[in-house]
Amino acid sequence: MARPSLREKILDAGLRVMFRHGYNGAGVRDICAAAKAPQGSFTNHFRSKEAFALEVLDRYFAYVQTLVAGALGDPKRSPRQRLRRYLDVISAKLAADEFLRGCLIADFSLEASPHSEKLRRRLLEIFAEWRKPFAACIAEAQAAGEIDEAFSADELAEFLLASWHGAILRMKVERSAAPLQRFKRIAFATVFKEPT
Secondary structure, eight states, X not given: OOOOOOHHHHHHHHHHHHHHHHHXXXXXXXXXXXXXXXXXXXXXXXXXXXXHHHXXXXXXXXXXXXXXXXXXXXXXSOHHHHHHHHHHHHHHHHHHTTTSOOOHHHHHHHHTTXXXXXXXXXXXXXXXXXXXXXXXXXXXXXXXTSSOOSSOHHHHHHHHHHHHHHHHHHHHHHTSSHHHHHHHHHHHHTTTOOOO
C-alpha cells in the first residue's frame, strides 16, 4: 500500500513557517519539522526551496483573493465603503497577530525578489492581478461620484496597494495599529475623499 503524500502538509507548514520567519529565515529543515515530515519528503515533492516558495506564495495569494472578493464584492456597501471595508478587515487580521506579521507577498517582495528572478516575476504578476478588483471598485466609485476622477482607477489602485503595504511595514516596526489608522484617515480624507 502506497504511503499518503505529505505534499499538502508540507505546504501548509511552509506557509506558516515562511510567514513567521521569512523566505531566508525558513529552512527546509524547519519546514519539515513543522510538518512532522522527513526531509526527503520535501525533495520528493519540490525541486528547490524557490519552487516551494512559489507554491506557498500562490497559496497565500489565493487566500488574499478571498478576502478581497469578500470585501469588494459586498453589494450592501457603496464602492467607497467597500474599499474602506477591505482595509478594516486586514487591519483586524493584523491586530489579531499582534502586529508581528504583515503580508507575505510584501515580505517576499523585500526579501526574495532581489535573489530570485522567478519569484520576482511571479510577484509582478500577483501585483497586477491584485490591482484589478481594486481598480474596478475605484472605477465604480468614480462613476458613482464617490471618488474624484483626477487620476485613473488603475493609478489609484496602484497607489492604494503600494501605500497600504508601506503602512504595514511601519506597523511591524512600531508594533501598533497607528500607521494603519493614519493611512486610512489621510487616504480617505484626501485621495479617496468624496468630491465636493
